[in-house]
Amino acid sequence: MGQTLFEKIWNKHVVKTIDGGPSVLYIDKHFIHEVTSPQAFNGLNKRGIKVFRPQQTVATADHNVPTLNQHLPIKEELSRKQVEALIKNCAEHGVELYGLGHPFQGIVHVIGPELGITQPGMTIVCGDSHTSTHGAFGAIAFGIGTSEVEMVLSTQCLLQSKPKLMRINVDGVLNKGVVSKDIVLYILSKISASGATGYAVEFAGSAIRSLSMEARMTICNMSIEMGGRCGLIAPDETTFSYIKGRKFAPQGEAWEQKLNEWKALFSDADAAFDKEYHFDAADIQPMITYGTNPGMGIPVTGTIPTTETINENDKSGLNKSLAYMGLEQGAPIKGQKVDYVFIGSCTNSRIEDLRMVASFVKGKQKASDVEVWIVPGSKQVEAQAKAEGIDKIFEEAGFMLRQPGCSACLGMNEDKIPAGKYCISTSNRNFEGRQGAGARTLLASPLTAAAAAVTGVVTDVRELLN
Incomplete structure (x- = not known):
């Protein structure tokens, strides 16, 4: 075996x-x-x-x-x-x-x-x-x-203790406007926020292999939101190219030695998993959450579930979540008013995330009644954004590029969302009070967050893409 x-x-x-x-x-x-x-x-x-x-x-x-x-x-x-x-x-x-x-x-x-x-x-x-x-x-x-x-x-x-083993396969080609955050929110919506409890989760399949390293990090970041002990993706040429030449990466002969070791790190064809899922990338749309755990997600074009369409065990949770969020059963999520947009956190604050947002908002203006915080994940990301002129694009759009930190991902610093306000966030958790007492969080990708920043409401970013 x-x-x-x-x-x-x-x-x-x-x-x-x-x-x-x-x-x-x-x-x-x-x-x-x-x-x-x-x-x-x-x-x-x-x-x-x-x-x-x-x-x-x-x-x-x-x-x-x-x-x-x-x-x-x-x-x-x-x-x-x-x-x-x-x-x-x-x-x-x-x-x-x-x-x-x-x-x-x-x-x-x-x-x-x-x-x-x-x-x-x-x-x-x-x-x-x-x-x-x-x-x-x-x-x-x-x-x-x-x-x-x-x-x-x-x-x-x-x-x-050694966890059980799960593999989640996502195969096929992603649709326009769909990025790695949408993949993981889609998986969560299918298996729930407790669906991987007790498991180490390996993500595999052609759609996963097509992702950049920074996109893969977003996927593994949120494996914990499924209840998983950890998430991992087999290293490949994309991985090796990303690491090579970085500050503390192996150099010279040590690099060649490590590379040989790393190339053996994959699941054998006859390896056994305790549980396995298969998803088609073509089924995934831009996603957004409506409730108070990351598993409560729907496509941006979808409607909020009703107690008639969910399991009996989930009905009280749905009612409690919607009461906190101030949302209605059966209502469309698209068009929902947004007060704040937060693009950052360990889920989506890397240079690719900022480039993605800058590319979308270039030449556009934020909605006048939305406050937008862009928080780079590190001093190096901040410096690179400035070197590429991304900070100027944000400034012209009315976005604020702040300094590195966890920021409004969690109410543990000065960057808190006021009670009752709606925030589209690229972070990983939408628990009650996570972004500040009474704050209402809708998790989404950087692209979907940027679309809301421009329109002032939950928007299908595909309608705004060239």
Whole structure:
């Protein structure tokens, strides 16, 4: 029997397996940020120990940082204290920190890939659920809790139970105006926000292989929203071309050696999965959510479900979600008024996302009653956007290009959506209060978000494309 991609990586990293229990898994790379690391470092300090392998840990400030005037002290007291604690802890334990002002600072799941730190075949963890993003490179990458952050800092290992294995195949050619965010929102609408609970999910098929690395990262980023433990895509020439020449990528002979290893990272033809799905790319339209979990999605041309059209178990959830969102059963989502547009987060804040939006809005103006925030995922993305003149296109359209950070993805910094306001967001979660107390979030692709920014309402971007 052949092995899946997941099994090939997992088996190489198991230090030992406890009889009837979890495995001790070796961790190649540990990313940390200011929110989930302070208590972990406190635990080390109480025990009088240091970070075991600091060279395998990388830190950045992202969740709590402001996205305007980053040269000034952080206003919010808790945010300021957490960032200060990260600076202190990294200095004391010899951990590399890309803090505010550093040219490599940015969202943790953006900087890892763009710096060439994220590589195929690795095990990668971070105290952040969307660590699954790094799986786009053919890595086992998943989020961990604060006590587990301490465990990895002190041992470079983690106790983990092996998940079940799922493969989701998407074959065929994508329609005009449909991008990777639409693919993953479509899958979520079909299998639900709990459909992959307990599974490691491999994404495969010709539509997935046709995607760029940045588009693949969007897919794997939201595998956690299906309940998956992680998501991953087998590395290929697209992967290798992306990594080659990046700051921390292997060089020279080391590159050739790694390349040979990476080329063996795929699921064998006779590998067995516990569950498998098949989807046709031609069935996917531009998608948008209407409820309060990422599985509550429909095509932008669709109507909001009614209690008559859904499972009995989902009826109370639908009523509760629509009451919060202020939306009606059976109503069309197209034409729904929008107050804010947020383009950013670890899901969609890379240079390709910004290029996509800039290409669409060039020569257009935002609707006068919509506030638009464009937040690059890193200082490098910000610098590249400025070098390409993307910032000028945004400025002329009335969009605001801010500074790097998690921003309005979550209500943990100054960028919050006011109560009762509707925000089309390229982020990954639309939970109640996620973007601020009472905020109403509709998840969509950068293209669909840009279309709403221009029209002021939920719009089918295909009607505006040349």
